[in-house]
Amino acid sequence: MAWLYLFIAGVFEIIWAFSMKQSLGFTRPLASTITLVTMLISFWLLAVAMRTIPLGTAYTIWTGIGAIGAFAVGIWFLGEPVTPLRLLAATLIISGLILMKLAS
Template sequence: MAWLYLFIAGVFEVVWAFAMKQSLGFTKPLATTITVIAMFVSFWLLAIAMRTIPLGTAYTIWTGIGAVGAFVLGIWFLGEPVTPQRVIAAAFIVTGLVLMKTAS
């Protein structure tokens, strides 16, 4: 169950990062509210997952899901560039996540 909480926490990290971008520096009330709520949920679920998953593993996977998820949303919804270097970097992050999971 802890791994499910960790995955959902990572998804909420992506949500708050995207909403923060949409808040334009916390000047848009709805996006700011979504950011704060998603941050709370993400941290709360991460804390629950950390009851059983080691700190280094949980934090690495949580940030990795957030980084790769934000990368993908940025491309799909914000028209951010897709360059070979960015794709390779994201692939390295995913590889690191898989290695961290299998090492736990």
């Protein structure tokens, strides 16, 4: 269950990152509220996962899911550029996440 909690925490990290962008510096109340609520849920699920998963592994995977998810959301919903170098960077992050999981 800890790995499931960690994955869901990462999904909530993606949501709060996107809603933070949409809040325009916390000037939009709804987006700001979504940011804060999903941030708390993400942190709580991360903490629950850390009961079982080592700190370094849990935190690395949580931030990696958030980073890759935010990267994908930026491309798909915000029209951010897709360049070979950005794709290589994302591939390296995913490779690191896989290695971290295998090493645990």
